[in-house]
Amino acid sequence: MHSHVEMIIITGESGAGKSHAMAAFEDAGFFCIDNLPPQMIEATGDLFVHKGSKVKRAAVVTDVRGGEYFEEIGKCLKELENKDIPFKLLYLEASSEALLRRFKETRRPHPLAPDGDVLKGIQLEKKKLVSLKKRADWVIDSSEYNVHELRSYIIENIVPQRTGGMIVTISSFGYKYGTPLDADLVIDIRFLPNPNYIPALKARTGMDRDVKDYIFNNEIAAEFLEKLSPLMDFMLKMYVAEGKSNLIIGIGCTGGRHRSVAVAEWLAERYRSDEYGYNIIVRHRDIGKD
Numbered sequence: 001m002h003s004h005v006e007m008i009i010i011t012g013e014s015g016a017g018k019s020h021a022m023a024a025f026e027d028a029g030f031f032c033i034d035n036l037p038p039q040m041i042e043a044t045g046d047l048f049v050h051k052g053s054k055v056k057r058a059a060v061v062t063d064v065r066g067g068e069y070f071e072e073i074g075k076c077l078k079e080l081e082n083k084d085i086p087f088k089l090l091y092l093e094a095s096s097e098a099l100l101r102r103f104k105e106t107r108r109p110h111p112l113a114p115d116g117d118v119l120k121g122i123q124l125e126k127k128k129l130v131s132l133k134k135r136a137d138w139v140i141d142s143s144e145y146n147v148h149e150l151r152s153y154i155i156e157n158i159v160p161q162r163t164g165g166m167i168v169t170i171s172s173f174g175y176k177y178g179t180p181l182d183a184d185l186v187i188d189i190r191f192l193p194n195p196n197y198i199p200a201l202k203a204r205t206g207m208d209r210d211v212k213d214y215i216f217n218n219e220i221a222a223e224f225l226e227k228l229s230p231l232m233d234f235m236l237k238m239y240v241a242e243g244k245s246n247l248i249i250g251i252g253c254t255g256g257r258h259r260s261v262a263v264a265e266w267l268a269e270r271y272r273s274d275e276y277g278y279n280i281i282v283r284h285r286d287i288g289k290d
Contacts, residue, residue, distance in 0.1 A: 005048050006030075007085065008059040009041065011073070011132060012092035013125055014111055015099045017142040017150050018061050021092060024154040025059035027282050029272045033060045038073040045085040064111050064125055073132060090158065091129075091136035096122050098143040148284060155281050166240050167279040168271060169248045172206070172264040174256025174286040183250035185235070187228075187263075192221055195258040205287055206261025215262045225266070232267070236278065256286030 008030070010021050019034065026032045036044065041062060048055045064070050080087055094102075096119065103110055103118045112128075113121025133139060138158055142150050173180050175190070195201035195211050204211050215221060239247055251267070253259035261284050268282045 005053075005055065005086065006057045007045060007048060007087040008090055009077070009087050010059060010061045010090045010092070011063050011129075011136075012090075013094060013099065013122070013129065014064060015102045015122075016092035016094045017140075017145070017147070018063060018092055020147050020150050021090060021140075021154050022059055022061050024151040025057075025159060027151070027268065028057075028155060028159045028280065030057045030059045030159075031055045032058070035065050036060045036062050038062050038070060038076040041073075041076050042079045042083070042085075045080050045083070045087070049085055064128070077135070088137045089132075089135060090154075091133050091139045093126075093133065093139065093141055094143040095141075096126070146288065148288060152283055165277045165279045166236070166244060167246045167281065168236065169246070169281040169283060170251065170264045170268050171248060171283040171285055172251050172253075172256055172260035172287065174254055174260070174289065175252050176255055177286050177289065179252065180248070180250045180285065183248045185247070186250040186252060188252050189224070189259050189263055190253050192224065192253070192259045192263075193218060194254065196255065201258070204258075205284075206258045206263075206265065207284075207287075211258055212262045212265075215259055216266075229270070232271075236271070236276070255290055256284070257290065260284075261287055 008025060010018050010025075012018055022032050022034060033044065041060060044058075044060060047053060048058050062070070062073060077087075077089070099122050100119055103122075109116070110118045110121030110125075112124045140150075140153070140158075145153065171180055171183065175188075179186060192215055195204070195214050198214065201208075201211050201214060206212065206215070216225070236247070249267070251260045251264045264282060264284065268280050271278050272280045
């Protein structure tokens with residue numbers, strides 16, 4: 001029974017990118033829970049492996065935000081092992097300099113620095129997590145990664161893929177930065193309404209609900225998606241029949257921030273379903289530019 005459940009526990013240093021790591025697993029179709037107290041990990045694992053559970057792949061984040069409860073994480077992980085509930089531990093860290101810079105940029109308080117001394121909190125947390133880091137299955141130093149590079153690295157190197165399914169990478173991009181050279185298919189969607197000309201939407205991205213609503217809530221977008229769906233269904237099926245194991249689809253708009261991102265996310269959500277059996281990877285190449 002347990003062998004059918006994949007459970008990833010994400011932990012590590014504050015500011016090292018745990019929430020972005022969780023987003024990478026969520027992109028891959030994992031059931032995700034953020035800021036789960038260690039004492040609840042065991043009960044959550046029990047639910048995942050329960051006979052009636054439909055959860056096959058899960059990722060949970062637990063860290064020092066749990067306060068004194070986090071001190072018991074070692075004991076909680078041991079209980080999972082005793083119950084033969086399989087899990088992998090992903091640990092994220094970064095240099096003190098990188099973490100200090102990130103906290104200054106976001107102006108968030110460090111959970112272990114109630115007096116406001118962020119560097120002191122960072123150093124204290126690193127000491128507290130030494131033993132946890134040693135038992136991790138993967139350790140990622142995110143010091144030199146930006147948000148998108150970290151997510152891409154995790155998806156490509158750590159996220160387990162569906163056995164036997166074709167890997168479909170859906171990559172949004174902006175034509176102003178060039179067409180992706182590795183794309184097998186390129187779809188130009190510059191005919192869709194452009195949120196860039198709406199002041200309230202310009203600074204947002206295609207990940208935001210109001211931007212998606214602006215792009216999709218019109219007859220042009222509705223007709224486009226209605227025609228795109230059966231075409232993609234047919235083409236992906238034919239690529240599988242041909243024996244192709246890896247397919248890269250480029251979705252392009254002008255700047256790669258709004259329309260291409262929204263459509264790439266829409267396609268990913270459609271084909272992430274177990275009904276299709278594809279391994280879906282989403283990249284947003286130019287979302288952070290401009």
